[in-house]
Amino acid sequence: MSSGPWWRGAVVYQIYPRSFLDTTGSGVGDLDGVTARLDHLVWLGVDAIWLSPIHPSPGVDGGYDVADHLDVDPLFGGLPAFDRLLAAAHERGLRVLLDWVPNHTSSEHPWFVSSRHDAAGPHGDWYWWADEPANNWPSAFGGPAWTLDPVRGQYYLHLFTSAQPDLNWNTPGVRAAMLDGLRYWLDRGVDGFRADVVNLIGRDPRLPDLADLDPANPNDLVGRYRDPRTHDLLRAIRAVLDGHFLVGEVPLADMSAVPSYVDSTQLHRAFDFSLMEAPWSAQAWRSRIAAAEAAYGPAGAPAWVLSSHDQPRHRSRHGGREDRARVAACVLLTLRGTPFVYAGEELGLTDPELTPEQRVDPLGRDGSRAPVPWTAEPGHGWAAPDPWMPWPPHAARRNVEVLRAEPDGILWLYRRLIALRREHPDLRDGELTLLDAPPGVLAYRRGGLTVQANFTDSPVRVPRGEVLLATEPARDGMLAPCAAAVLAG
Ligand code: GLC
Numbered sequence: 001m002s003s004g005p006w007w008r009g010a011v012v013y014q015i016y017p018r019s020f021l022d023t024t025g026s027g028v029g030d031l032d033g034v035t036a037r038l039d040h041l042v043w044l045g046v047d048a049i050w051l052s053p054i055h056p057s058p059g060v061d062g063g064y065d066v067a068d069h070l071d072v073d074p075l076f077g078g079l080p081a082f083d084r085l086l087a088a089a090h091e092r093g094l095r096v097l098l099d100w101v102p103n104h105t106s107s108e109h110p111w112f113v114s115s116r117h118d119a120a121g122p123h124g125d126w127y128w129w130a131d132e133p134a135n136n137w138p139s140a141f142g143g144p145a146w147t148l149d150p151v152r153g154q155y156y157l158h159l160f161t162s163a164q165p166d167l168n169w170n171t172p173g174v175r176a177a178m179l180d181g182l183r184y185w186l187d188r189g190v191d192g193f194r195a196d197v198v199n200l201i202g203r204d205p206r207l208p209d210l211a212d213l214d215p216a217n218p219n220d221l222v223g224r225y226r227d228p229r230t231h232d233l234l235r236a237i238r239a240v241l242d243g244h245f246l247v248g249e250v251p252l253a254d255m256s257a258v259p260s261y262v263d264s265t266q267l268h269r270a271f272d273f274s275l276m277e278a279p280w281s282a283q284a285w286r287s288r289i290a291a292a293e294a295a296y297g298p299a300g301a302p303a304w305v306l307s308s309h310d311q312p313r314h315r316s317r318h319g320g321r322e323d324r325a326r327v328a329a330c331v332l333l334t335l336r337g338t339p340f341v342y343a344g345e346e347l348g349l350t351d352p353e354l355t356p357e358q359r360v361d362p363l364g365r366d367g368s369r370a371p372v373p374w375t376a377e378p379g380h381g382w383a384a385p386d387p388w389m390p391w392p393p394h395a396a397r398r399n400v401e402v403l404r405a406e407p408d409g410i411l412w413l414y415r416r417l418i419a420l421r422r423e424h425p426d427l428r429d430g431e432l433t434l435l436d437a438p439p440g441v442l443a444y445r446r447g448g449l450t451v452q453a454n455f456t457d458s459p460v461r462v463p464r465g466e467v468l469l470a471t472e473p474a475r476d477g478m479l480a481p482c483a484a485a486v487l488a489g
Contacts, residue, residue, distance in 0.1 A: 009428025010047035045418035048095035095191035128157035192245030202229030223253035272302030301337030330484035346414035373399035
């Protein structure tokens with residue numbers, strides 16, 4: 001095992017609780033469902049789980065509209081279910097990370113209810129209020145970021161839906177209350193947090209316009225938003241964490257700016273979404289890996305992701321092809337940094353086709369939130385046979401029960417990759433050196449190991465060594481079409 005903090009080269013498994021497993025018959029996944037499957041995650045080999053928000057929420061933005069930071073939604077089983085999950089995870093050596101949403105609350109949060117009813121009251125300045133829209137900012141969900149509240153008779157700022165008013169972190173009470181929220185969960189025993197859109201919290205109180213906003217891209221502001229105050233706030237947040245892990249979502253379009261949020265006083269890690277946006281091309285993946293290596297230098301590294309609750313699953317993005325999903329997994333789990341696996345990608349899931357009536361997310365991000373199938377029969381192990389979202393395609397094949405019985409299948413590939421990462425400190429912590437390779441092949445060294453990924457549909461002749469793991473068997477010393485391998489030497 002490598003030395004250093006546990007998260008350095010660890011594999012974190014993201015769970016979207018609504019979609020993991022329902023044990024009550026509500027049709028919505030719950031925390032006892034997560035507890036029931038922890039042994040499976042131990043078998044898979046991950047080090048930690050990250051739970052997307054579990055707090056009471058109206059669910060306008062899938063739980064990212066938090067109405068009470070200090071409780072667990074009864075839908076998920078409430079605090080007792082959370083305490084059961086945490087204890088069971090720790091018994092098994094699994095760490096638990098919570099999603100922390102600092103930029104905004106739900107409009108149903110008592111702080112906002114108080115703020116809109118009583119401008120002079122204790123929460124009057126906890127949000128951003130103005131008599132007229134104070135700037136040109138758009139909401140990432142479309143339309144302006146300012147909405148008139150009929151109760152207070154003023155406009156409030158919301159960079160996401162109008163049900164998610166932005167908190168004003170310049171108000172001391174907001175800072176104190178939000179940091180107390182972190183302390184509350186740390187006292188309860190959590191191992192860290194994933195901080196949602198955390199680049200947005202620092203604000204110039206004058207809220208200046210942002211020049212040259214692209215009217216066709218509602219994400220332009222979020223993707224460009226930088227304010228030096230965010231760094232000071234991150235230092236205050238990190239001080240509370242007392243050694244616990246903090247990974248941040250800093251969704252800047254210019255990825256080279258992200259490492260400035262990552263150091264010994266700010267985030268431990270920030271997500272790198274560049275592989276999520278990359279087309280199926282060795283050159284494109286190589287340039288993104290090279291950019292991250294250059295931006296972080298040897299001392300830092302990103303949290304890598306292929307899939308999440310916000311994007312179509314990577315297999316869907318790459319033509320629905322399992323061979324590509326396997327190559328992508330091999331790259332993800334052999335990169336330098338902290339890879340995040342999104343629940344269900346290890347089953348090779350793709351997104352279902354959904355009718356407009358089946359969609360519930362305002363941005364249509366529902367496909368990757370389809371429920372995880374655990375067994376082959378209809379109902380797939382869920383207490384309610386018809387969950388809140390349709391099953392992903394081929395759930396009778398792509399489920400845990402069937403795939404655990406297939407040692408050549410994609411689930412075992414994930415398991416073997418994670419085990420390899422654990423066995424080889426070079427994969428967790430070692431340097432990464434990009435290698436010259438034939439067109440269509442991505443190759444790099446990790447200490448004493450070499451990774452070769454053939455993005456083409458033809459076999460490629462590459463230098464071969466002892467194959468430790470391959471997504472497809474090698475043929476005649478060639479790297480098979482659309483295949484990847486990890487070699488010793
Ligand atoms: C993050 C979350 C996304 C949410 C947004 C607003 O990007 O991942 O699901 O809609 O923040 O909270």
